[in-house]
Amino acid sequence: xxxxxxxxxxxxxxxxxxxxxxxxxxxxxxxxxxxxxxxxxxxxxxxxxxxxxxxxxxxxxxxxxxxxxxxxxxxxxxxxxxxxxxxxxxxxxxxxxxxxxxxxxxxxxxxxxxxxxxxxxxxxxxxxxxxxxxxxxxxxxxxxxxxxxxxxxxxxxxxxxxxxxxxxxxxxxxxxxxxxxxxxxxxxxxxxxxxxxxxxxxxxxxxxxxxxxxxxxxxxxxxxxxxxxxxxxxxxxxxxxxxxxxxxxxxxxxxxxxxxxxxxxxxxxxxxxxxxxxxxxxxxxxxxxxxxxxxxxxxxxxxxxxxxxxxxxxxxxxxxxxxxxxxxxxxxxxxxxxxxxxxxxxxxxxxxxxxxxxxxxxxxxxxxxxxxxxxxxxxx
Numbered sequence: 001x002x003x004x005x006x007x008x009x010x011x012x013x014x015x016x017x018x019x020x021x022x023x024x025x026x027x028x029x030x031x032x033x034x035x036x037x038x039x040x041x042x043x044x045x046x047x048x049x050x051x052x053x054x055x056x057x058x059x060x061x062x063x064x065x066x067x068x069x070x071x072x073x074x075x076x077x078x079x080x081x082x083x084x085x086x087x088x089x090x091x092x093x094x095x096x097x098x099x100x101x102x103x104x105x106x107x108x109x110x111x112x113x114x115x116x117x118x119x120x121x122x123x124x125x126x127x128x129x130x131x132x133x134x135x136x137x138x139x140x141x142x143x144x145x146x147x148x149x150x151x152x153x154x155x156x157x158x159x160x161x162x163x164x165x166x167x168x169x170x171x172x173x174x175x176x177x178x179x180x181x182x183x184x185x186x187x188x189x190x191x192x193x194x195x196x197x198x199x200x201x202x203x204x205x206x207x208x209x210x211x212x213x214x215x216x217x218x219x220x221x222x223x224x225x226x227x228x229x230x231x232x233x234x235x236x237x238x239x240x241x242x243x244x245x246x247x248x249x250x251x252x253x254x255x256x257x258x259x260x261x262x263x264x265x266x267x268x269x270x271x272x273x274x275x276x277x278x279x280x281x282x283x284x285x286x287x288x289x290x291x292x293x294x295x296x297x298x299x300x301x302x303x304x305x306x307x308x309x310x311x312x313x314x315x316x317x318x319x320x321x322x323x324x325x326x327x328x329x330x331x332x333x334x335x336x337x338x339x340x341x342x343x344x345x346x347x348x349x350x351x352x353x354x355x356x357x358x359x360x361x362x363x364x365x366x367x368x369x370x371x372x373x374x375x376x377x378x379x380x
Contacts, residue, residue, distance in 0.1 A: 023109050024073055028058065028066040028082070031116040035084060040066055043090075044080030044101075045325065045357060046073050048219045048229075048269065051083040051090065072228070074296060076326025078106045079357070082116055087187045091116045096123025101358075132182035133194035135160060139209070139249075146244065147236035148214075148221070154245070155181060155210035157194050158253070160201075168254045170206040170261035170374065173241060173285075175222065175270035177210030179359060189359045196367050204374055206263075209249055211241070213270075222269035224276050225298045238277050242284050258286075259312075263373050265289035267362045272298055275335070278314040279305060287315035287346075287376060289369035291362050292324055292355075295331040305338050315346035315376040317369045321355015328357075346376050 026042060040058040043051040050056070058066040079101035083090040093099055094117040104112060135158050142151040155177045159169055179186045180193045197205055214221050217233070224234030241264075250257050264285045266274040271293030278288035295301060318336055320328050329351055336349045350368075355361045 022071070022073070022075075022106075024070045024078070024104070024106055025111045026058075026068050026070070026080075027111060027113045029113045029115055032118055032122070034122055035119060038084045038089075041083045041085055042068055042070070042080055043083055045078055046070060046080070050216060050219075051087050052085040053216070073106055074325065074327055075107050076105065077323065078104045078325075080104075082114070084119065089119060089121045092118040092120045092123065094118050096120065128184040130182055130184045131190060132184075133157070133198055135162075135198065136181045136194045139252075143245070145237075145240045147240045148217075148233060150214060150217070152214065153177065153212045155208075155212070156249075156253070157181065157197055157208035157210075159205035159207065160198060161205075162207075162254070166254070168256045170263065171246075171249060171255050172206050172208045172263045172265060172370065173246075174208060174210050174264070175213060175266035175273060176218075177212040180208070180210045186359070189363075191359060191363045191366055193366060196370070204371070206370075206374070207249070207253055207255060209245070211245070218269060219297070222266075222273040222294075223298055224273070224304075225300050227297050229297075234273050234276060235280075237273065238280060241277070242281055246284070259284055259314075260286040263287045263289070263370075265291070265366075265369065265373075267291035267293075268357065269294045269297070272301070275316060276301065276304075278316060279308040282308075282310055282312040282314050285314055287317070287373040289317045289366070289373060290319075290332075291365060291369065292320045292328065292357050293318070293332060293335070295335055296325075296327060302335060302338050305335070305342050309342045313344045313346065315373055316344065317348045317350075317372050319348075319350040319352065319365050319369065321352045321357070321361055323354060324357040348372060 041052055042056045043049045047053050047056050058068045060066055081090055081101060096118055137156050139154040139156040141153050143154045144151055174180055180191050183190050193208055219229040220231060220233045221237045222234060223232045225232040249255060262285055264274045264277050271290040272295060274288040275290045275293060278285045318332050320332055322329060336347060339347060
């Protein structure tokens with residue numbers, strides 16, 4: 001996630017921690033003179049890239065240096081970045097250029113000393129330019145979610161010939177809607193799903209429904225299980241999609257309503273909730289694209305595969321990169337094998353050399369996911 005630049009770190013082994021959990025300490029050794037008194041935050045793969053989480057605030061040591069101790073990080077590749085409470089106030093190069101993620105192979109108690117060279121908001125930026133296709137619309141800027149008592153923007157892509165025909169189309173429901181179509185609202189770059197669909201000039205086009213995530217609610221909305229981030233709200237979120245959003249889409253647009261024409265897709269936490277949706281509602285979703293799934297946050301999922309196993313088996317396409325984390329491939333493989341044992345036959349398991357946990361990677365893989373799901377017949 002996040003198109004930012006890796007840095008050279010000064011690593012110092014930390015032997016003085018007395019806690020049992022492994023600890024990553026980040027120390028700021030220098031930063032720009034501007035905003036010296038602003039609170040610093042860390043956002044990374046360990047907190048769903050939340051740039052303003054109250055649980056990830058830097059403290060000041062007696063010597064005045066700022067630091068943060070982070071516990072419970074899984075071993076393997078960890079990526080992060082420093083912010084002042086928002087992505088519009090994140091660290092940059094000394095000239096204001098965007099930088100790649102800081103990357104660390106975390107294996108044991110470690111101290112990382114870093115220098116912040118600049119802040120993005122201290123440099124003038126060009127006005128944002130919309131990159132969405134003319135076939136992308138806003139279905140609703142504040143669609144009510146009664147199950148969660150929240151509102152959410154809903155994006156919709158209509159096929160090129162939608163207005164010129166009376167055809168009905170399959171529907172692909174996707175999470176993280178603000179990242180799908182338009183760089184102007186996608187903080188880490190868009191997937192280009194609209195351009196992908198525009199390039200398909202045959203009967204394989206679909207309507208795409210993009211549901212924006214709830215920012216700091218994303219870790220709970222996309223998780224059906226309780227975690228250290230709070231009570232899981234995934235069941236309520238999916239109930240909203242199945243009982244309110246889908247009926248609305250089917251009533252307003254010319255859709256093919258049947259399960260074999262209804263797909264769901266997402267990455268990271270969106271990958272987790274997409275698989276869960278296909279398992280819990282196999283009569284609604286005929287297939288799921290599961291990209292770089294955050295199975296680490298939901299170890300209970302393997303047990304639930306048996307609980308939700310039914311005679312209807314949706315098709316599932318799994319894909320991740322081999323440079324995401326030490327456990328990404330193994331976690332995804334464990335879920336894939338459990339599904340096979342439960343009788344799911346229409347499955348793809350794919351790992352991509354050099355693939356990382358970001359929008360650029362998911363954009364490159366979405367076309368293959370979509371084409372396979374659309375042509376695959378689901379088992380009954």
